[in-house]
Amino acid sequence: MQPITRDEAVTLLKPERREELRERAHEVTERCVEKRFDFCSIINARSGRCSENCKWCAQSAHWKTGCETYGWVGTEACVKAAKEAAANGADRIGIVTSGRCLSHDDVENVCAALREMRRAEPDIGLCASLGLLSEDDLAKLNAAGLQRVHCNLETAPSLFPSLCSTHTIADKLATLRAAKKLGFQICCGGIIGMGETDEQLVEFAFALREIAPDSIPVNVLHPIEGTPLGDRGILDPERVVDSVALLRLVNPSTPLRFAGGRRDMSDETAAKCIYAGMSAGIAGPLLTTPGADFDDDRELAVRAGYSVGR
Numbered sequence: 097m098q099p100i101t102r103d104e105a106v107t108l109l110k111p112e113r114r115e116e117l118r119e120r121a122h123e124v125t126e127r128c129v130e131k132r133f134d135f136c137s138i139i140n141a142r143s144g145r146c147s148e149n150c151k152w153c154a155q156s157a158h159w160k161t162g163c164e165t166y167g168w169v170g171t172e173a174c175v176k177a178a179k180e181a182a183a184n185g186a187d188r189i190g191i192v193t194s195g196r197c198l199s200h201d202d203v204e205n206v207c208a209a210l211r212e213m214r215r216a217e218p219d220i221g222l223c224a225s226l227g228l229l230s231e232d233d234l235a236k237l238n239a240a241g242l243q244r245v246h247c248n249l250e251t252a253p254s255l256f257p258s259l260c261s262t263h264t265i266a267d268k269l270a271t272l273r274a275a276k277k278l279g280f281q282i283c284c285g286g287i288i289g290m291g292e293t294d295e296q297l298v299e300f301a302f303a304l305r306e307i308a309p310d311s312i313p314v315n316v317l318h319p320i321e322g323t324p325l326g327d328r329g330i331l332d333p334e335r336v337v338d339s340v341a342l343l344r345l346v347n348p349s350t351p352l353r354f355a356g357g358r359r360d361m362s363d364e365t366a367a368k369c370i371y372a373g374m375s376a377g378i379a380g381p382l383l384t385t386p387g388a389d390f391d392d393d394r395e396l397a398v399r400a401g402y403s404v405g406r
Contacts, residue, residue: 141209196228228268255291285309337368
């Protein structure tokens with residue numbers, strides 16, 4: 097099976113090629129994707145007051161969104177989240193903190209939580225999304241039991257500077273390279289519906305292919321009042337499905353994961369996404385918006401022929 101080219105990918109996004117795009121993506125899914133639907137869960141372990149000016153994000157201190165703000169939740173809360181995730185059948189639990197990066201004390205706090213989470217739930221995978229991380233910080237987290245590092249590209253590199261000016265794609269890639277060097281699994285995806293053109297959606301998909309992550313979370317913009325993207329509106333469901341199909345064709349075997357925006361979709365749209373290549377999910381509460389329901393997405397996955405559960 098020949099890899100898709102960029103020009104071919106752009107052509108397949110034309111409305112008149114929609115059926116072909118989705119059928120080709122489904123064929124690739126059937127050939128290349130493990131028929132097991134992977135679930136993870138997260139804990140929002142530090143919320144709001146973020147120094148970065150990402151135009152989509154309710155947690156940025158630059159925007160007035162009414163986002164709930166609080167500091168580090170503590171080890172006990174992280175352990176409780178790990179136990180709840182395991183009880184729901186999640187494969188892994190992710191610690192997520194707002195902010196550009198971690199201080200020395202922040203790293204120590206997260207390491208302490210990771211060690212206790214591993215003691216409490218030996219079989220659950222441990223993931224974290226902690227902003228930009230140095231190799232030294234990553235080494236400490238690795239020693240504490242962290243297995244997977246999440247850092248999204250968010251969108252096409254050509255579009256990113258118009259959506260955030262306080263850090264760069266190069267900053268993100270430095271974190272991802274350092275994590276890969278230390279042997280971490282990588283979770284890296286982004287958000288669709290932030291004004292990307294067809295060409296930029298393709299650019300984003302190929303940028304992810306170069307990173308070769310172990311998981312690609314696919315968020316759909318949930319416009320939040322007070323952010324610069326708050327008036328964009330919910331992305332057309334057909335565009336959502338086409339985007340998933342395109343990501344699948346460019347990244348044939350990588351799990352594509354329902355993430356933010358899943359609750360804005362109908363089950364019909366979600367089922368179309370699974371047909372086109374979605375093969376994993378985040379369930380339970382997200383950061384500032386509700387997440388998917390474990391049972392709903394389990395049922396859709398099983399109906400599509402996936403096994404579910406650890």
